[in-house]
Amino acid sequence: MGWLRASAISRVLGCAMLIVALGHFALAAQQGATTTVAGLSLPTRRDSLKFAVFGDFGDGTQREFDTVAQLVKAHTVFPFEIVPLTGDNLYGSERPQDFAKKFEQPFKPLLDAGVKFYGALGNHDAREQRYYKLFNMDGKLYYSYKAPKQSVRFFALETGYMDPEQVKWIEDQLKSSSDDWKVAYFHHPLYSSGKTHGSDLDLRRVLEPLFIKYNVSVVFQGHDHLYERILPQNGIYYWVIGSGGRFREADLDKASPITAKGYDADNAFLLAEIDGDMMTFNAVSRRGQVVDSGTIRRRAAK
């Protein structure tokens, strides 16, 4: 009887331990899903151009650090070479220690790996950022550069101060570029379903005709603190990538007719790969989940 009782107790204890162990396993699996980049679906071809797009981030909060940590993890499986920044690279004060805390320290693994960042200025960015070596702006408020691989040229604009000189510059640059892919990026969105800011129609009136005329395929924007892929507008693919650190939950207008895919439940950034005429992309959340993915074809030259 005593033995039977002891045996029953040990069986119950064994079951309990098994349940606890299974619980731990399940929890570990769940935690695993939140700490690694799960389900990336990028070709990662040898000669493709791999890049990430990040925006509205430099506030020195845990949110920023967590999101950057995911970007760092993504780099281990998807070795992107460059990161265009859609602006608001630093929030608040911009003392030397702010550059360290809000940019150099969190991004150190990527900087050490030779990843190059290319800044565009947002409304929170001091103009002096153009002299900051790690933003690779070469002292310019707006500039363009050729990607290290593939026939791709990026155009970084300063949309907070769109003067006639800059309008002429971008037209000349787009006109003279013979690259297959013309990719523009800047802070204030021409198209956005963000409830806080939304689309800047004044800017759209100025820039969109140039993008159409000179065959821009892709536009990356920030300012609204969310992720949104816009339905193609006149053949051009627009993204809002403004939740690298700052975040506004449920800020996406769910009734917007221009949204192809939106994500305003957490921070996010974009990974993209251009190979020939195709660009494959994955949007990744702060918890490492792929929240949007797809492949697009560049606009054909007229």
Add this chain to the structure above:
Amino acid sequence: MIKRSTAFTGAILLIASTLALGSENVDAQPAPKRVNATAAVQAAFLKRIDAYIALHKRLEAMLPALPKDATPLQIDQNQRALADLVIQARKDAKPGDLFTPDLRRLIHRFMARAFSGPRGAQARKYVHDEPHAVMPDINKRYPDTVPLATMPLRVLEWLPKLPDELEYRFVDNHLILMDVHAHVILDYVRNAIPPATAAAR
């Protein structure tokens, strides 16, 4: 690094600003006298800007040149040192030294048109999309925590073109002239953007 301070480009600016004003002239008065007066006011402003830039360059030359790979510390030190020099050199500066009363009147008149109607309402929305109630002051550093307001293209098209060292910005409803290298406010036009109700009239 003034790109266009030559007499030739000055003349072009004069013509361009004259044309710009003509297209904005809602009174539809063929008043060449008034247009010429406006162009003269703007040209005089650019002369004052040229004089300021000469001072700016003289002061900047007193500082060690920033290396191409300057650190944030070097950039910050350079900017603050230049700000100190600018403030010292302009210690007697007062409102209206650069934005003179006649230019202020023109600016107010233009802004009333630029910020009226549906497009004006849109422009107002973009300028004020992250509003901060700040009263600008001469020789003060632009507040570090106040985001820079978007400057509408039509406003920048009308205002006389500035050299790279300077920028116009809105702070709240006020137009400021800022030395971007020194991060210092040089002058301002209070309530350049009229209240929404006034602009709608």
